[in-house]
Amino acid sequence: MSAICESISRVLAVLRTLGAAIIIGVNKQTKFLPLQFSPAFPPVDVAAKAKWHYLSALVYLLVANIAASAYAAISTLVVLATRSAAIGFGQTIIVFDVSIVGLLFSAKGAALAVGIIGYKGNSHLQWNKVCIFFDSFCDRIAISIVLSLAASFALIGLVALAVLSL
Numbered sequence: 001m002s003a004i005c006e007s008i009s010r011v012l013a014v015l016r017t018l019g020a021a022i023i024i025g026v027n028k029q030t031k032f033l034p035l036q037f038s039p040a041f042p043p044v045d046v047a048a049k050a051k052w053h054y055l056s057a058l059v060y061l062l063v064a065n066i067a068a069s070a071y072a073a074i075s076t077l078v079v080l081a082t083r084s085a086a087i088g089f090g091q092t093i094i095v096f097d098v099s100i101v102g103l104l105f106s107a108k109g110a111a112l113a114v115g116i117i118g119y120k121g122n123s124h125l126q127w128n129k130v131c132i133f134f135d136s137f138c139d140r141i142a143i144s145i146v147l148s149l150a151a152s153f154a155l156i157g158l159v160a161l162a163v164l165s166l
Contacts, residue, residue, distance in 0.1 A: 003083065006161055009154045010076040016151035017069035017104070023144040024062045027052045029137035050134040057110040058141065064107035065148055068100045072155070094162045097155050104152045108145050115141055 028051040034043035052058045075093055082089060118138060121129040131138035 006079065006158060007076065009158050009161075010072050010079065013072040013151045013154040013158075014069055014076065016147045016154065017065045017072060020144040020147040020151065021062055021065035021069060023140050023147070024052050024058060024065070027137060027140045027144070029134045031133050033133060048133065050130070050137040052141075055114050057107075057114040061107045061111040061144065061148065064103050065144075065151075068104050068148075068151060068155075071096065071100050072151075090162065094159060097158050097162070101152050101155045101159070104148055104155070108148055108152070111141065111145055115145070 028049065030047055030049045032045040033048050035046045036043040052062060075096065079093060115131075115138065117127060118134075119129065119131045121127050
């Protein structure tokens with residue numbers, strides 16, 4: 001039974017991290033914002049673009065999700081191929097599972113911090129809210145963070161299963 005749960009959790013981790021990476025990788029939005037140079041002149045619409053690679057925290061989130069997806073796919077194949085391997089091999093996989101969970105949580109923390117600043121702004125630093133303009137861009141980042149969080153919970157479940165089986 002635990003082998004089936006482990007396989008399902010690994011496949012869910014692959015799908016969720018891959019989905020999160022795809023959502024980030026294709027995320028961009030262009031808005032035309034009115035810009036007024038002087039009160040005497042009418043506002044001019046200026047195209048403003050939001051792309052995932054403009055923020056290093058989102059680049060980090062994308063790379064972490066790609067790495068986690070690749071690891072989860074490879075570890076799924078390795079675990080299925082070596083079911084009767086020694087216990088030391090299983091412990092090695094557990095260490096890598098915990099490492100990937102740490103990587104995902106650090107990337108989500110960085111992206112969430114930038115997202116909160118984008119959503120609420122920071123009056124002390126004179127950073128304006130940007131999610132009021134780029135709403136669908138921010139929504140897709142939030143979806144990606146939630147998918148990545150769900151993948152992290154699947155990997156935490158794998159670690160819990162491994163610990164219980166020791």
